[in-house]
Amino acid sequence: MVNADVSPRDAVVATYRLRDRRDKLEARAEGIAVGLTIGSWTDLPAARKSEVAKHCGRVEGIRVLEEGTNGEVVAEIDIAYPVANLNGTFASLLVTVFGKLSMDGEIRLERLYLPDALARQFPGPKFGVEGVRERLGAHGRPLVMSIFKACAGLTLDELVEAFGEQAEGGVDLVKDDEIFFTEAYATPEERVRAYAEKAREVAQRTGRQTAYAVNLTGPVHALRDRARRLADQGAGALLVNVVAYGYDVVADLARDPEVHVPILAHPAVSGALYGSPNYGIAADIVLGQLMRLAGADIGIFPSMYGSVTLGAEPTRRLVEHLRADAPHKPVLPAPSAGIYPGLVPRLYQDFGVDLVLNAGGGIHGHPGGARMGGRAFFDAIWAVEHGVPLEEAAKDRPALRQALEKWGVPS
Numbered sequence: 015m016v017n018a019d020v021s022p023r024d025a026v027v028a029t030y031r032l033r034d035r036r037d038k039l040e041a042r043a044e045g046i047a048v049g050l051t052i053g054s055w056t057d058l059p060a061a062r063k064s065e066v067a068k069h070c071g072r073v074e075g076i077r078v079l080e081e082g083t084n085g086e087v088v089a090e091i092d093i094a095y096p097v098a099n100l101n102g103t104f105a106s107l108l109v110t111v112f113g114k115l116s117m118d119g120e121i122r123l124e125r126l127y128l129p130d131a132l133a134r135q136f137p138g139p140k141f142g143v144e145g146v147r148e149r150l151g152a153h154g155r156p157l158v159m160s161i162f163k164a165c166a167g168l169t170l171d172e173l174v175e176a177f178g179e180q181a182e183g184g185v186d187l188v189k190d191d192e193i194f195f196t197e198a199y200a201t202p203e204e205r206v207r208a209y210a211e212k213a214r215e216v217a218q219r220t221g222r223q224t225a226y227a228v229n230l231t232g233p234v235h236a237l238r239d240r241a242r243r244l245a246d247q248g249a250g251a252l253l254v255n256v257v258a259y260g261y262d263v264v265a266d267l268a269r270d271p272e273v274h275v276p277i278l279a280h281p282a283v284s285g286a287l288y289g290s291p292n293y294g295i296a297a298d299i300v301l302g303q304l305m306r307l308a309g310a311d312i313g314i315f316p317s318m319y320g321s322v323t324l325g326a327e328p329t330r331r332l333v334e335h336l337r338a339d340a341p342h343k344p345v346l347p348a349p350s351a352g353i354y355p356g357l358v359p360r361l362y363q364d365f366g367v368d369l370v371l372n373a374g375g376g377i378h379g380h381p382g383g384a385r386m387g388g389r390a391f392f393d394a395i396w397a398v399e400h401g402v403p404l405e406e407a408a409k410d411r412p413a414l415r416q417a418l419e420k421w422g423v424p425s
Contacts, residue, residue, distance in 0.1 A: 157186045404423055
């Protein structure tokens with residue numbers, strides 16, 4: 015071990031899962047601790063060692079998990095990295111704990127502990143659960159969010175018509191598809207203004223106001239100005255492809271008081287980081303812990319129910335990051351992919367009331383169209399809140415009845 019002065023209170027502690035020979039584990043761990051902090055220890059003269067000691071990593075623990083063959087084992091190694099090495103950016107954090115190490119064979123970052131003093135250097139959510147609820151006027155129930163599908167190639171008038179149909183269903187948010195980048199037919203600014211007007215028109219008839227979560231796109235150097243502009247022009251929230259743009263980009267938006275709308279964190283590209291069980295970074299870190307630190311108010315992640323899924327245990331850890339007692343406000347989880355009205359009781363059971371029901375096909379694929387698709391979710395929410403089985407509630411609720419006829423109720 016090195017740097018006995020470093021403790022978890024002033025260090026980031028990273029836990030890695032790796033495969034190596036049992037007799038090499040201590041040297042491997044020591045190599046990580048030194049290699050990712052000061053580069054070399056044995057080659058330093060004595061005078062320099064005392065100077066750099068506070069910056070050197072420390073091996074906190076080694077645990078063998080599985081015995082292999084030919085002396086190989088699967089093990090976990092805990093390494094403490096001094097906070098003094100970091101500068102309050104995600105770049106410094108990620109490069110320190112997993113930079114060149116990520117290229118060193120079979121190794122995966124499984125857990126990451128940050129002391130509160132360091133966590134406070136990151137912005138965290140500007141609104142959090144209660145702030146989002148207050149802005150959208152949605153209390154005591156899950157929020158309902160519709161994914162705007164089939165956007166590319168439509169004129170602004172066609173887009174407004176499609177937005178209006180979703181708003182007629184009473185959804186709290188209509189979210190852009192994350193793949194909607196083209197501005198050939200309408201810029202994000204034009205969409206925000208037109209949708210805001212349509213939302214006001216629908217609200218006069220229905221009494222329910224629907225917000226628009228616009229996909230924040232463009233070159234990185236222009237994102238902050240565009241985010242401010244979209245917020246001022248009536249965007250209800252900003253959808254950001256966080257992994258593609260970078261956590262530090264999102265953190266800058268979250269810190270900016272002129273970006274006065276919630277941030278929806280989309281998980282696009284994140285599978286490249288967490289997809290392998292033996293390489294990369296665990297999903298709960300990528301989509302939970304880091305998203306909250308960066309400033310996501312709503313965190314989107316693959317649900318446990320669709321074709322693109324996370325398992326139950328990774329999902330539990332992810333949601334724990336979003337809700338844990340921490341220096342930052344809690345985040346609304348938005349499990350996505352494979353969400354339909356018949357799942358609402360299960361979603362309540364698995365996530366509680368503080369969540370976002372985020373549906374694409376589960377709204378647009380409704381036999382009665384997107385308007386009825388949105389209403390079916392509210393019918394299902396009513397049933398759960400009143401302790402009525404969905405099949406019973408559907409008898410006098412056509413939207414829910416048609417949804418159950420198409421998708422059913424999971425057993």
